Amino acid sequence: MSLWDLALSDCIVVMGSNMAENHPIAFRFVVEAKTRGATVIHVDPRFTRTSALADIHAPIRSGSDIVFLGGIIHYILENDLWFRDFAMAYTNIAHIIDDRYTDPERNNGFFSGFDPKNASYKQDSWQYRGETVQPSIAEHHVHTTEGTEGEVAATSTRPPEEDPTLQHPNCVYQIMRRHYARYTPEMVERVTGCPRETFLRVCKALTANSGRERTGAFCYAVGWTHHSTGVQIIRAASIIQGLLGNIGRPGGGVLALRGHCSIQGSTDIPTLYNMLPTYLPQPNAFSPHHNLKEFLKIETVPTGWWHNLPKYMISLLKAWYGANAQAANEYCYAYLPKLTGDHSQLPMTLAMVDGVMKGQFILGQNPVVGAVNSDLVERGLSKLDWLVVRDFAITETANFWQKGRLVQRGELQPADIGTEVFFLPSSMAAEKDGSMTNTSRLVQWHDKVVEPPGDNRSETWFIYHLGRRLKELYAGSKEPKDEPIHVLTWEYPLRGPNQEPDAEAILREINGYTVADRKQISSYQELKDDGSTACGGWMYCGVYPKDGHNQARSRRPDSPGGNGAHAGWAYAWPSNRRTLYNRASADLDGRPWSERKKLVWWDAAKSEWAGNDVPDFVKTKPPHMRPDWSKHPTGMEALGGNDPFIMEPDGKCMLFVPSGLKDGPLPTHYEPIESPVKNPLYDQQSNPTAKLWERPGNEYHRQGDPAYPYAFSTYRLTELHCGGVTTRVMPHTAELQPEAFVELSPELAEELGIRHLDWTVLSTARGDIEVKAMVTSRLRPFLIEGKTVHQIGMPWVFGWEGYARGDIANVLLPIVGDPNTSIHTTKAITCNIRKGRLERPGGRSHGQ
């Protein structure tokens, strides 16, 4: 959904986010919805400014989100409050699952197929009965007994088996009812600490605002993602929305608040190690990806929109390798880097500590503050040969060797740190051209308005000229391993005295063009797999559809009375479509579910889909069209006019996910890796497939360890951004949040003899920090399983640089990864707190 689409919601749940404080621009639309009569709900351990503006604040212990959301699923199913017409038509609720499937309810917290030897799942028994569903994510291959050659029982011979009566014991509906049977309101209160009555108010508000005439939305951020069950938390919300018919419809959806200026862009055109631009799979050295033909055979999903993968992959290779990429050499596929393991930030930190890595580029990031287990990060940096940090003010990462914690306490001496550190000044946003892609997939162009001072340069300048110099350096090499550098296309017009690459030229390449005449392409439907098109990111195709037309620069909102899509404002991928899966906003006959919630519909007179948004569907496919299975259809031919979820192989919203997730087809409550509470629901305490790397310096707390009895969470502040340096060096933001603090409830403070503004020491097995106490009733103790559990929280944005300083919260956190994404856990660990100060060698430092 679009951000402004929130204003059309009848009920908004903000969870896993303090939206008012951390996404204040976006929150305007929640406020607008409220003025129009929407119910706003905030689910959060703390009572924040978001809560203050909400109609309902539901407090929950950090790390118990799946119980809360699972409780809503239970409520919906047991009270029969789901939007039946929508869910029956557009989800896999009636699909029948393999007979071998068993649920955590029967297996002490494990799904069928768990291999304790590898701590991983084989997903045979999760499949639709009689077939295997291939995911579109390469490293999430379905481990089945069918073998590894990629031959799957594709969904192109028949549709999945269904029971429209929903009586079959292994249909998704019955499986979900059994799975969430114990997620009662009473269980929600026992595990989350949220009073039963409050929880029921949330359920009633959500369900009352669903159906044909009303829709609701969830908004979330890293309060959901930064958990060892992060992906499954989001999945739970998508199940709720699938059941309530809140996907693809005005005011409905699960809105990921991707609030950093270009964080969405950073995964689109990616900085993620395991993806090629616009979410194409990265080849893997240990998979049957030996050549392009094999790669495409394995990775191309037989049915649904992702069947077009070859067009996007080959067009990407043409963009990257230009005339060098030909059919005869498989478009230079051999030159693509291949994954050899988990190269995400967490194991990368550990590999740094082990001395494997020689160097690092840190661009616009400050991992000594922003990455978990700060001391281990410092240790890793000290093992590098070289480190390049680019930012516009000195960061903790750049001067770890001089002012870092390890140096301060005498564990390391600057003279003994062999890392050669280069600090290069970077431009700020107004000093460079470029695009920003954030919430709602919105790509907005910004122009340079002033030249950067002195030697400050943009990231684009740096990466381009670094690449140019590397190409020059290796120009004479005959080594086969240097061939990829030779053949990479790297020519962009340079402008101005600083020889800045033309950012719009890069955007034009990302958009795509026909190779023969270098004409821009206006739609990804024009991309081909024969080498005649080039495209740096298929989802962005259309952002620069013809010469001179940069849609990302457009700033034309709808006038009053307009349809509210604001299609003239920037560009939303793909195709400037504002709401994904919007075919679902119409019923099986192609008519809007209601006039009030109309978005797209079937125009019978013109035999095409029309409406207030770009239809996310084959424009001319009639609603009553059904695949001709006798022809073994592939791609979109295998999806009927009643299959809106076109990125899924069968076009249905997946309430139950047969493949693509490493930790289960249904969200299941596991306690955080560190928890003061024994899992009340299952014997299995925590996510059995979570990525754990226990080692010296990264020790974990055992469940209920009395040495670390408190639940601890971290979060951001409005005034100080992320790793903090950008705003801690600015007096006008620094003075608004001048120093670090830890929040604790009056009850805990009294128990420990801590007064407001007293110094405290926070401790975990990873380290200790000192910070002033903010005693506040916006944190309340939770009653969990009859026991009081105290919740503590601290902003993680402080460090030793700038005007606003404080100890680094991420010193306390362990390195733990979600099994699907390797994202770190920052929202739920355990800790201890006491009144007092740390003994520091050499006296006070770090601004104290």
Place this chain on the structure above:
Amino acid sequence: MGSEKSAARGLPTREELSEAGRRALAAVDQVLHDRPNKIGHDFSEAVIGLSKLREQVIAERRADPTSETLLHRLGRLNSVLSVLVGAHYPLGDVPWDCLEKTRGILAEIVAEEVES
């Protein structure tokens, strides 16, 4: 570089590097024998040792940039390290087959180190 000079400069000696290589090979042999659920922190010793060996080869190559032997040895060491790190932090299953093959290359490198 001779052991005396290495020791004087605080760099690992030839003997220490040989020993690091042998311990790395032993660690690989152990995991190949045990096929554990997950390769744990003990394996870091193998990676740390080989990283030090790689440092030495890099230093030698910088001193003699035309040496094809050193170039080849560095290439093999980097390949071995890639596989070991990939096995230690796998994306999915541990690549046991590749680890078996890599073991052979590592054994050759260790043998060459002992001889040098």
